[in-house]
Amino acid sequence: MIDIKALQCWVALVQNHSFSATAEKLALSQPSVSKIIHTLENELNVALLYKGENGRKRLVQPTEIGQRVYDRSQQILNQVNLLQQEVADYRKLKSGTLRIGMSLLGSRLLTPVFFRFHQQCPDIELAFIESGTRDIEAALLDNRLDAGQLLLPVSDEFNHIPLCDYPLMVLFPRKRLANIPESISLRSLRDESFILFSRGFALYERIVNACRDQGFEPNVVCCTSQWELLRDMVEKEIGIALLPRYYTDDFDSKVFAAVPLTDPAINWRLSMAWPRHKKLTPALKAWLNVVRQEFAQ
Incomplete structure (x- = not known):
C-alpha cells in the first residue's frame, strides 16, 4: 500500500530537484529521503528517476512514468488536504447539517434557540421536519433526525432536555x-x-x-x-x-x-430528545448546549 508520506516526499523531490534540499524541507536525513523514494519505486515496480552514466548516480529528473506519478500524486495530496480541511471545518462547526424534528405545536418554542444557535454556528445548516411526536420518535431511531421534540415521558431509548410543562x-x-x-x-x-x-x-x-x-x-x-x-x-x-x-x-x-x-x-410536557446511544456530532453538541441554556432560564 502506497504511503501518503512517500507521495509527499516524491512531490517535494521533483519540485526541489535535490535530495539534500528535500531532506531539509521535510526535516529528514538525506538517506531517509533516498530510502523513501527507493521504497516507492519498489511499491510501484517502476523507475521514477533517470539514472546517471553507467547507472552509478541518479539524476533528480523524473522518468516519463515518474512525471505521471508526480502529477497524480499532486492530485491525491490535494484531495487529502481538502479532506483534512473538511474534517477540521466540521470539528470547528464551519460546515454540516443538523436535522431537527419539531412537533406541530412545539416549533414556536424553539424560535429563540434557532436565533442563538445561528449566532454561534452561522455555517451549520438547519434542516427541519415538522410532524407529530410519533413520527419524530421513529425518525430519531432510524437516524433520519439528529434530535427532535418528544412529549414526556420519553422511552429509555432517548436522552432528553425538558422544554415546557x-x-x-x-x-x-x-x-x-x-x-x-x-x-x-x-x-x-x-x-x-x-x-x-x-x-x-x-x-x-x-x-x-x-x-x-x-x-x-x-x-x-x-x-x-x-x-x-x-x-x-x-x-x-x-x-x-x-x-x-x-x-x-x-x-x-x-x-x-x-x-x-x-x-x-x-399537561403538555415537551422535551428535546436524541437517541441515548447516538455519538454526538460537534453540531449536535452545540445545539443541545444552546437548548440547555435557553430552557434553564
Missing part, C-alpha cells in the same frame, strides 16, 4: 359563557363536540384515552394538524378544543374563554 385549557367561544368557571372537569364535556389534533398524534391519543377513562367516547367532529385552524373553528362554534396554556394565553379574551381542564388535568 403547560396545562391543557378548554377553549370555548367567549359568548357561550356568561361566567367563566375556575376549572372544568373532563367528564362535564361528554356532550360537547371536540376539535382535536390529527389521529396518530400523541396528544390526540392522550385526550381520547382520558375521555375513555372517564366513561365516554368523545364526539370528535374534526381533526387538524394546525392549531390556528383549530382556534378558528372554535371561534365559529363548531366545537371546543383542548390547547396548551402556552397558546391560549395569547388569544383575545373578548373572543375566547380558556378554562383549565381538571379531573384529570392533562
Whole structure:
C-alpha cells in the first residue's frame, strides 16, 4: 500500500530537484529521503528517476512514468488536504447539517434557540421536519433526525432536555359563557363536540384515552394538524378544543374563554430528545448546549 508520506516526499523531490534540499524541507536525513523514494519505486515496480552514466548516480529528473506519478500524486495530496480541511471545518462547526424534528405545536418554542444557535454556528445548516411526536420518535431511531421534540415521558431509548410543562385549557367561544368557571372537569364535556389534533398524534391519543377513562367516547367532529385552524373553528362554534396554556394565553379574551381542564388535568410536557446511544456530532453538541441554556432560564 502506497504511503501518503512517500507521495509527499516524491512531490517535494521533483519540485526541489535535490535530495539534500528535500531532506531539509521535510526535516529528514538525506538517506531517509533516498530510502523513501527507493521504497516507492519498489511499491510501484517502476523507475521514477533517470539514472546517471553507467547507472552509478541518479539524476533528480523524473522518468516519463515518474512525471505521471508526480502529477497524480499532486492530485491525491490535494484531495487529502481538502479532506483534512473538511474534517477540521466540521470539528470547528464551519460546515454540516443538523436535522431537527419539531412537533406541530412545539416549533414556536424553539424560535429563540434557532436565533442563538445561528449566532454561534452561522455555517451549520438547519434542516427541519415538522410532524407529530410519533413520527419524530421513529425518525430519531432510524437516524433520519439528529434530535427532535418528544412529549414526556420519553422511552429509555432517548436522552432528553425538558422544554415546557403547560396545562391543557378548554377553549370555548367567549359568548357561550356568561361566567367563566375556575376549572372544568373532563367528564362535564361528554356532550360537547371536540376539535382535536390529527389521529396518530400523541396528544390526540392522550385526550381520547382520558375521555375513555372517564366513561365516554368523545364526539370528535374534526381533526387538524394546525392549531390556528383549530382556534378558528372554535371561534365559529363548531366545537371546543383542548390547547396548551402556552397558546391560549395569547388569544383575545373578548373572543375566547380558556378554562383549565381538571379531573384529570392533562399537561403538555415537551422535551428535546436524541437517541441515548447516538455519538454526538460537534453540531449536535452545540445545539443541545444552546437548548440547555435557553430552557434553564
